[in-house]
Amino acid sequence: MAQPILTLTIPEIGPSANEFYAGMHPYVRKRIANQWHTLLLWIVKDLHIKPITVYPLIADFRIHFGKDRRCYDSDNCAPSAKLVLDGLVRARVLKGDSPRYVASTHLTPVRGNGKSFIELTLSPVEDAA
Numbered sequence: 001m002a003q004p005i006l007t008l009t010i011p012e013i014g015p016s017a018n019e020f021y022a023g024m025h026p027y028v029r030k031r032i033a034n035q036w037h038t039l040l041l042w043i044v045k046d047l048h049i050k051p052i053t054v055y056p057l058i059a060d061f062r063i064h065f066g067k068d069r070r071c072y073d074s075d076n077c078a079p080s081a082k083l084v085l086d087g088l089v090r091a092r093v094l095k096g097d098s099p100r101y102v103a104s105t106h107l108t109p110v111r112g113n114g115k116s117f118i119e120l121t122l123s124p125v126e127d128a129a
Contacts, residue, residue, distance in 0.1 A: 040087025
């Protein structure tokens with residue numbers, strides 16, 4: 001298995017896909033996206049994260065649901081991944097989030113007892129040779 005290029009902890013989780021797309025006004029959705037992009041920018045600056053130059057990547061998301069949150073189905077975790085990847089693109093850590101740069105995204109919901117947070121691991125795609 002390839003060595004991770006970046007492991008990052010984000011101290012929040014995003015809304016469920018049901019909540020984010022089914023019943024949310026587009027302006028509210030945009031405001032939430034902007035808040036997440038700003039959060040990622042501050043995390044990147046605080047941790048002095050440099051731009052990634054090795055592509056394509058596998059994005060492995062482990063979404064931890066604390067005792068105060070109901071655990072989502074894995075497909076309902078998609079907004080968290082989208083908000084984080086878009087934030088990393090805006091912070092210029094990633095060149096993009098298209099398949100050329102992020103070949104696959106894995107979403108794993110985890111039931112926990114503490115606080116809710118996201119663990120992201122970015123690893124290069126291994127050659128099939």
